[in-house]
Amino acid sequence: MAKNTTLIEPRLPRGFIDSEPADLAAIEQMVARIRKVYERYGFDHIQTPFLEYTETLGKFLPDTDRPNAGVFSVQDDDEQWMSLRYDLTAPLARYFAQNYQDLPKPFRSYRQGWVFRNEKPGPGRFRQFMQFDADTVGAAGPEADAEMCMMMADTMDALGLAGQYVVRVNNRKVLDGVMQAVGVTDEGQKLTVLRAIDKLDKFGPEGVRLLLGEGRKDESGDFTEGAKLDVEQAEAIVDYVKGAKPGDNEGVAELDAMQALFTSAGYGPDRIRIDPSVVRGLEYYTGPVFEIELTFKVQNEKGQDVVFGSVGGGGRYDGLVSRFRNEETPATGFSIGVSRLASALKLTGNLTSEPVTGPVVVTVMEKDRIADYQQMVAELRNAGIRAELFLGSSRQMGKQMKYADKRNAPAVVIQGSNEREEGIVQIKDLAEGAEAAASITDNAAWKMERPGQYSVPRGEMAEFVKRIPAVAAWTKANG
RNA sequence: GCCGCCUUAGCUCAGUUGGUUAGAGCGCCAGAUUGUGGAUCUGGAGGUCCCCCGUUCAAUCCGGGGAGGCGGUACCA
Numbered sequence: 001m002a003k004n005t006t007l008i009e010p011r012l013p014r015g016f017i018d019s020e021p022a023d024l025a026a027i028e029q030m031v032a033r034i035r036k037v038y039e040r041y042g043f044d045h046i047q048t049p050f051l052e053y054t055e056t057l058g059k060f061l062p063d064t065d066r067p068n069a070g071v072f073s074v075q076d077d078d079e080q081w082m083s084l085r086y087d088l089t090a091p092l093a094r095y096f097a098q099n100y101q102d103l104p105k106p107f108r109s110y111r112q113g114w115v116f117r118n119e120k121p122g123p124g125r126f127r128q129f130m131q132f133d134a135d136t137v138g139a140a141g142p143e144a145d146a147e148m149c150m151m152m153a154d155t156m157d158a159l160g161l162a163g164q165y166v167v168r169v170n171n172r173k174v175l176d177g178v179m180q181a182v183g184v185t186d187e188g189q190k191l192t193v194l195r196a197i198d199k200l201d202k203f204g205p206e207g208v209r210l211l212l213g214e215g216r217k218d219e220s221g222d223f224t225e226g227a228k229l230d231v232e233q234a235e236a237i238v239d240y241v242k243g244a245k246p247g248d249n250e251g252v253a254e255l256d257a258m259q260a261l262f263t264s265a266g267y268g269p270d271r272i273r274i275d276p277s278v279v280r281g282l283e284y285y286t287g288p289v290f291e292i293e294l295t296f297k298v299q300n301e302k303g304q305d306v307v308f309g310s311v312g313g314g315g316r317y318d319g320l321v322s323r324f325r326n327e328e329t330p331a332t333g334f335s336i337g338v339s340r341l342a343s344a345l346k347l348t349g350n351l352t353s354e355p356v357t358g359p360v361v362v363t364v365m366e367k368d369r370i371a372d373y374q375q376m377v378a379e380l381r382n383a384g385i386r387a388e389l390f391l392g393s394s395r396q397m398g399k400q401m402k403y404a405d406k407r408n409a410p411a412v413v414i415q416g417s418n419e420r421e422e423g424i425v426q427i428k429d430l431a432e433g434a435e436a437a438a439s440i441t442d443n444a445a446w447k448m449e450r451p452g453q454y455s456v457p458r459g460e461m462a463e464f465v466k467r468i469p470a471v472a473a474w475t476k477a478n479g
Numbered sequence: 480g481c482c483g484c485c486u487u488a489g490c491u492c493a494g495u496u497g498g499u500u501a502g503a504g505c506g507c508c509a510g511a512u513u514g515u516g517g518a519u520c521u522g523g524a525g526g527u528c529c530c531c532c533g534u535u536c537a538a539u540c541c542g543g544g545g546a547g548g549c550g551g552u553a554c555c556a
Contacts, residue, residue: 057556070555086556089556117555119554218551218553220550220552222481222482398516402516403516428516434517437517437518443511446515446517446518447514450515
């Protein structure tokens with residue numbers, strides 16, 4: 001082949017991935033299960049576009065600079081900046097405000113789809129990933145928040161993860177009260193304290209103590225600046241995080257109300273648990289916050305333990321819609337990171353991506369009889385069987401068999417001149433053949449024996465193929 | 480963004496204390512078997528040793544810079 005030095009190296013943009021049939025089938029199955037739960041809870045499906053005007057997403061334009069901090073942005077013909085959505089909540093706020101007149105209040109919806117973030121990818125963390133959200137807009141009480149937590153738990157159960165996750169719940173008002181009690185009033189310092197608390201499960205009480213004080217050095221030697229609290233303040237916060245009871249306030253009352261609902265509905269602390277270290281989205285959450293934690297270890301392909309983080313979360317955001325409307329609109333919701341969850345499950349083997357069952361392949365033996373073979377394919381398809389004609393250029397049977405094998409085809413149909421004269425077809429069950437082959441070591445014998453192969457009258461082809469176990473299984477699942 | 484490690488064939492990795500034609504296993508292609516996927520055997524294709532600059536008679540190897548990958552950390556609306 002001629003050398004071509006201008007060849008383009010085929011490569012993916014960093015942080016993006018291709019998906020193969022088995023991956024897609026697994027994701028589709030996950031999405032279907034999640035949807036079923038959300039539907040059962042009474043949420044309606046809506047969709048918003050990938051692109052929104054940048055200000056809709058809450059990004060502001062620094063003069064002429066492209067607004068690319070964390071988002072991917074493009075400029076329209078009229079010079080309006082648009083950005084790829086980075087979550088499904090900001091678009092919902094826009095949708096709700098825009099359709100306020102016509103929507104039922106409270107408005108209960110779910111949305112599923114791709115979101116994009118322009119930032120460094122990490123383990124299970126991509127720049128394009130799928131989220132699956134549910135939100136109730138216009139309901140202020142803790143029962144709406146409690147429902148979100150219970151639905152998160154039910155969703156994880158529906159995904160086959162019973163006993164392998166915990167939904168952790170806290171309330172921003174409780175955290176605010178604790179900080180007020182120890183005298184942290186500076187806004188910047190408050191944020192640093194919250195971030196430190198959020199790291200409890202990652203670094204333990206000792207790490208949190210360091211982050212509340214001077215700072216902490218990570219294992220690569222990088223230093224993180226701390227909140228610079230004095231020792232007494234830091235100890236008070238650490239005590240709270242370790243479970244000391246905070247002083248009564250509105251947040252504590254809301255958590256108590258939620259806990260009562262969990263208990264009466266039968267959601268024990270093994271599934272939903274009040275946890276003082278949950279912080280989450282520092283900007284817009286105004287009350288209860290919650291997140292899903294996997295309770296098993298995740299390792300990467302090299303067997304290293306990987307810090308995986310939460311696979312879903314949410315909370316109450318009473319201020320978000322008011323960016324579009326001149327009044328407070330209470331809202332609560334949560335999001336499941338489908339891609340991230342799938343990636344964790346894949347690593348732990350909880351998401352077995354079975355190879356997709358291929359089509360029954362009708363081989364081409366006599367090249368002037370394509371029309372006959374095509375008719376066989378049509379017959380199979382009309383019988384509800386996944387089938388195709390071999391379209392490759394080779395007439396060699398070995399090639400066609402190899403192709404069928406690679407496609408994970410359940411069976412092939414063969415009709416050469418001998419079969420045509422007899423009015424029959426050869427149908428080979430490839431799975432049965434492979435099984436029989438295990439005990440045959442001699443190639444000549446293996447060919448002679450033709451394991452799993454049957455001669456069937458031409459008129460009974462479709463009926464026979466239908467009864468092949470792998471075909472029957474596919475038809476049952478997809479017919 | 481910051482810190483650390485890494486980058487040699489499609490994949491996993493050897494190797495050259497700086498020297499002429501850079502290797503293995505697996506995978507891929509072909510043949511043995513012109514009508515049968517596996518196994519076996521034989522043969523074959525496939526490399527700017529990540530890129531650029533420097534040192535040197537000579538760099539895949541040494542030095543500097545960059546890119547990419549992985550991990551940590553920060554941020555996460």
